[in-house]
Amino acid sequence: MRGKHVKIELSPAERGELEKFSKTGKRSVKLVNRAKIILDLDEADGRKPLTQAQTADKIGVSRQCVNDAKKAFFAAGAVAEFLQRKKRETPPVEPKITGEVEAHIIALACSPVPEGCAKWSLRLLADKCVELNYIDSISFKSVQRVLKKHNVSRI
Numbered sequence: 001m002r003g004k005h006v007k008i009e010l011s012p013a014e015r016g017e018l019e020k021f022s023k024t025g026k027r028s029v030k031l032v033n034r035a036k037i038i039l040d041l042d043e044a045d046g047r048k049p050l051t052q053a054q055t056a057d058k059i060g061v062s063r064q065c066v067n068d069a070k071k072a073f074f075a076a077g078a079v080a081e082f083l084q085r086k087k088r089e090t091p092p093v094e095p096k097i098t099g100e101v102e103a104h105i106i107a108l109a110c111s112p113v114p115e116g117c118a119k120w121s122l123r124l125l126a127d128k129c130v131e132l133n134y135i136d137s138i139s140f141k142s143v144q145r146v147l148k149k150h151n152v153s154r155i
Contacts, residue, residue, distance in 0.1 A: 009044040014079045021083055031083055033059050037069040096135065097142060104134040105146045
């Protein structure tokens with residue numbers, strides 16, 4: 001496909017859908033830019049398309065962004081599919097602190113202080129959670145976020 005010019009020729013319905021999408025409603029800037037890119041590259045009905053560099057300058061994106069939008073347009077089955085963000089199937093990393101771990105942290109913070117200590121510190125709570133095998137490792141900042149989330153101010 002390198003060096004070969006692939007034309008984008010939109011039907012009047014597709015062009016109308018892209019124009020409407022790029023001009024109305026609250027939408028993601030990325031998706032609006034993608035619609036504008038395809039409109040600028042359209043060669044249907046004898047239109048003179050802009051080059052990818054001209055399109056990038058006009059819209060304020062990189063040339064790679066223009067190229068990516070063009071590839072995505074051809075990969076999509078329909079204009080409606082092209083104008084939607086892909087939803088993530090799973091989060092990138094499973095949360096380490098589950099509700100059960102949060103409950104253990106809160107219960108520990110509300111329990112009597114260990115002997116030799118005046119009060120629970122965040123570091124002491126984090127170390128105790130690991131010692132009691134509630135979690136394999138946890139930072140004191142994570143303990144702080146859990147306690148703040150649940151308005152536990154005893155420490």
